[in-house]
Amino acid sequence: MKGAGGHGSPVPFLLPALLIVFAVLIFPIVFSLVVSMFDWPLSAGGGERHFIGAGNYVDLVKDKEFWNSLKLQLGFIFIAIPLELLLGLAAALLLNREFTGGRVIRALILLPVFFLPVVSGMTWRFMLQPRYGALNNFLLAMGAPEITWLGSPTFAYVAVIVQDIWRMWPFVFMLLYAGLAGIPTDVLEAAEIDGASFWRRLFSVILPLLYPTIMTAVLLRIIDALRIFSEVYVMTEGGPGMSTTLFSLYTHRQAFGYMKVGMASAMAIFLLVISIVFAVTLVRKNMSLEKLEERGGDR
Amino acid sequence: MTFRLSTRRKIITVGVVFFAIALLLVELYPIAITLLNGFRRDIVILSGQKFALSQFTTASYLLVFKNRQMMKAMGNSIIVGLLSTALSVGVGAMAAYGITRFRFRGRNALAYSFLVFRMLPQMSLVVALYLLFRTLGLRDTIAGITLAHSSFNVPYVIWMLIPFFAAVDKSYEEAAMVDGCTRWTVFRLVFLPLVAPGLVVAAVFAFINSWNEFLYALILTGVNARTAPVAISSLIGGDTLTWGQMCAASTIMLTPVFIFTLAMQRFLIRGIAAGGVKG
Numbered sequence: 001m002k003g004a005g006g007h008g009s010p011v012p013f014l015l016p017a018l019l020i021v022f023a024v025l026i027f028p029i030v031f032s033l034v035v036s037m038f039d040w041p042l043s044a045g046g047g048e049r050h051f052i053g054a055g056n057y058v059d060l061v062k063d064k065e066f067w068n069s070l071k072l073q074l075g076f077i078f079i080a081i082p083l084e085l086l087l088g089l090a091a092a093l094l095l096n097r098e099f100t101g102g103r104v105i106r107a108l109i110l111l112p113v114f115f116l117p118v119v120s121g122m123t124w125r126f127m128l129q130p131r132y133g134a135l136n137n138f139l140l141a142m143g144a145p146e147i148t149w150l151g152s153p154t155f156a157y158v159a160v161i162v163q164d165i166w167r168m169w170p171f172v173f174m175l176l177y178a179g180l181a182g183i184p185t186d187v188l189e190a191a192e193i194d195g196a197s198f199w200r201r202l203f204s205v206i207l208p209l210l211y212p213t214i215m216t217a218v219l220l221r222i223i224d225a226l227r228i229f230s231e232v233y234v235m236t237e238g239g240p241g242m243s244t245t246l247f248s249l250y251t252h253r254q255a256f257g258y259m260k261v262g263m264a265s266a267m268a269i270f271l272l273v274i275s276i277v278f279a280v281t282l283v284r285k286n287m288s289l290e291k292l293e294e295r296g297g298d299r
Numbered sequence: 300m301t302f303r304l305s306t307r308r309k310i311i312t313v314g315v316v317f318f319a320i321a322l323l324l325v326e327l328y329p330i331a332i333t334l335l336n337g338f339r340r341d342i343v344i345l346s347g348q349k350f351a352l353s354q355f356t357t358a359s360y361l362l363v364f365k366n367r368q369m370m371k372a373m374g375n376s377i378i379v380g381l382l383s384t385a386l387s388v389g390v391g392a393m394a395a396y397g398i399t400r401f402r403f404r405g406r407n408a409l410a411y412s413f414l415v416f417r418m419l420p421q422m423s424l425v426v427a428l429y430l431l432f433r434t435l436g437l438r439d440t441i442a443g444i445t446l447a448h449s450s451f452n453v454p455y456v457i458w459m460l461i462p463f464f465a466a467v468d469k470s471y472e473e474a475a476m477v478d479g480c481t482r483w484t485v486f487r488l489v490f491l492p493l494v495a496p497g498l499v500v501a502a503v504f505a506f507i508n509s510w511n512e513f514l515y516a517l518i519l520t521g522v523n524a525r526t527a528p529v530a531i532s533s534l535i536g537g538d539t540l541t542w543g544q545m546c547a548a549s550t551i552m553l554t555p556v557f558i559f560t561l562a563m564q565r566f567l568i569r570g571i572a573a574g575g576v577k578g
Contacts, residue, residue: 008482013397014409016390017453024450025416028427035427095319099312104321107564112326114560116511118528119549122535123329126336126542132347134332170326227420230513234532248422248514251548255426256518272423279418280411289410293399293465 019068026288029272036265042255056266066267068242069250072157076246077225080164084221085214087165088172093206095173096180110169110174121231124163125150145164153243163231168224172217179213180206212286226275247271330553333431337547343421344542359543360551363457368522369548372530376552378441380509390449391456392464392494396486398457398487399464400472410461417454424450429518439521449514452505452544459504464490500566503559510556527552 036057039050060066095106112120127134128149136146149155183206191201208216229248232238238245238253245253251271255264336344339354348354363369396408428447429438437443467490475485491498516526531552534545 008401010397010401010403013393015456017394020390020449020453022414024446025424028424028431031431032423032427035430046351094315097312097315099316105323107561108323109326111330111557114556115330116528116552116556118513118532119333119553122532122545122549123333127329128330132345138346224420227422229422249422251422261426261430268423268426271420275418275420276415279415283411283414289407293461
C-alpha cells in the first residue's frame with residue numbers, strides 16, 4: 001500500500017471538501033457556541049444582544065420544559081429502540097433461510113425505511129384522525145368507542161413511538177440479517193446437529209457472534225433517534241401541550257417560537273456534545289479506516 | 300433422521316412464510332393507504348367511506364399539477380438534489396482519493412472526523428446556519444439550501460466512496476505514474492472510471508438524502524427556494540385538510556425513491572448504515 005501512495009501532496013484533493021466542511025459544519029458549530037453565550041433575541045433588525053456567559057445554560061437547567069423534553073427524548077429512545085431491536089432480531093432469525101419469494105419479501109419489508117420521514121408523519125397523522133382515520137374505522141367496526149388519538153397526551157406520545165418503530169425496525173432487521181448471513185452456516189448446523197435447543201443455540205452461538213452487529217445497530221439507532229424532528233413535527237407539532245415536544249422540537253420552539261436564539265443554541269450545543277460522544281464510540285468501535293478500506297468496493 | 304429433519308424444516312418454512320406475509324401486511328398498510336388515497340376525492344376520504352373502485356379519480360393529481368407552489372417546490376427539490384449531489388460527489392470523490400491513496404499524518408483523524416460529521420444532528424446546526432444565511436443573504440436561495448444539504452452529503456459521499464477507492468489495485472496507478480501522469484490525471488483518467496459504480500451508488504443515495512430532507516428546508520427557505528417535503532407538510536393544517544392532494548404529492552415524491560431502493564438492493568445496507576435516513 002505504501003509505494004504508490006507515498007509521494008505527492010494530498011492537500012489539493014482534500015481542500016475542497018475541507019472548505020465545505022469548514023463553511024457548513026465547523027463554522028456554524030463555533031458560531032453556535034458563541035451565540036449560546038448571549039441573550040440573543042431573534043428579530044429582523046438584530047435586536048439587542050447581551051453577553052451573559054453561561055447564563056443560557058443556567059437557565060436551561062432551571063427550565064422545567066427543558067427537563068420535560070429531555071425526559072420525553074430519553075423515553076422515546078429507551079422504548080422504541082429495544083422494541084425495534086427485538087422485532088428486527090426475531091425477523092432476521094426467522095427469515096434467514098431460503099424460500100420462494102424470500103428476496104422479494106425482504107426487499108418489500110425494507111420499504112418503510114425509505115418512506116420520506118415527512119410523508120410517514122403525515123400518513124400516521126391521517127390514520128389516527130377521528131371519524132375518517134383508519135384506526136378509528138377499525139375500532140368502530142369492532143364496536144369500540146372513537147378516540148381522538150393525537151388529542152390525548154399519552155396516546156400522542158405512544159403514536160410518535162409506534163410510528164418510529166414501524167418505520168425503523170426494518171432497518172435494524174436489515175443490519176442483523178446481513179450480520180447473520182455473515183456467520184458460517186456450518187457453525188450453526190454443527191450446533192443444531194449436536195441437538196442444542198433453539199434457545200441454547202441463540203444464546204451461546206448466535207447472539208455472541210452477532211454482538212458486534214447488534215452494537216452497531218443500536219448505536220446507529222441512538223444517533224438517529226437523538227435527532228428525530230420532522231416526523232414528529234408534522235404529526236403533532238410537539239402537542240398536545242408539550243406532550244410530544246422531544247429535544248429537537250423544543251430547540252426549534254425556543255428559536256422560532258420564543259425567539260430566544262441564545263437558549264436554542266445552548267440546547268444545540270448540548271445535543272451536539274451527546275451526539276458526538278455516541279458517534280465517536282461508534283466510529284472507534286466499528287468503523288476503523290482499515291475496516292472500511294478492506295471491505296472493498298463491492299458492498 | 301435426515302428425512303424427519305427436512306420435513307420439520309418444511310413445516311417451519313411454511314410458518315415463516317405466513318409470518319413474513321403478516322409482517323408485510325402491517326409494514327405496507329400505511330404505504331398502501333397513501334398510494335390509494337391519492338386516487339380518491341377529499342370528500343370521499345373525509346367521509347370515511349370504504350375503498351371502492353368506483354371512487355377512482357385522478358382529480359387530486361390534477362390539483363397537484365395545477366398547484367403552482369407545489370410544482371415550484373418539486374422543481375426546487377430536483378434542482379437542489381441534483382446540485383448538492385453533483386457538488387458532494389465531485390468534492391467527495393477527490394477527498395476519498397486523497398484519504399485512501401496518500402499516506403500522511405492525521406489521515407486517520409481526518410477520516411474519523413468525516414465519519415463523525417456525518418452523524419451530527421441537523422438541529423444543532425440549523426440555528427447558526429439560519430443566522431449566518433440571513434446575514435449573507437443566502438436564506439431562501441437555491442444556493443443556500445444546496446450548501447446546507449452538502450453539510451451531510453459531503454461526509455456521506457466520502458464515507459461511501461472510501462471502500463471503492465481503496466479497492467483499486469495499486470498497479471494501475473503505478474503504471475500510470477511511470478508513464479509520467481500527474482496525480483490529477485491519475486485521479487481523472489484511472490480512478491474515476493474504475494470507481495464509476497461507486498460514484499453512481501453514492502450519487503443516488505446523496506440525491507435521496509437531499510430529496511427527503513425537511514428541517515433545513517423548513518428553516519432556511521421561504522417562498523422562493525422551498526422544497527417539496529415542506530410544501531407537502533403545508534397541505535394539511537388548520538382548516539385545510541387536502542389529504543387527497545397530500546397523498547398524490549407524496550406518491551410522486553416516493554416513486555423515484557422506491558424505484559432506486561428496489562434497484563439498488565445490493566448496496567442498501569451500506570447506503571442506510573451510512574446514515575441514508577434523515578430526520
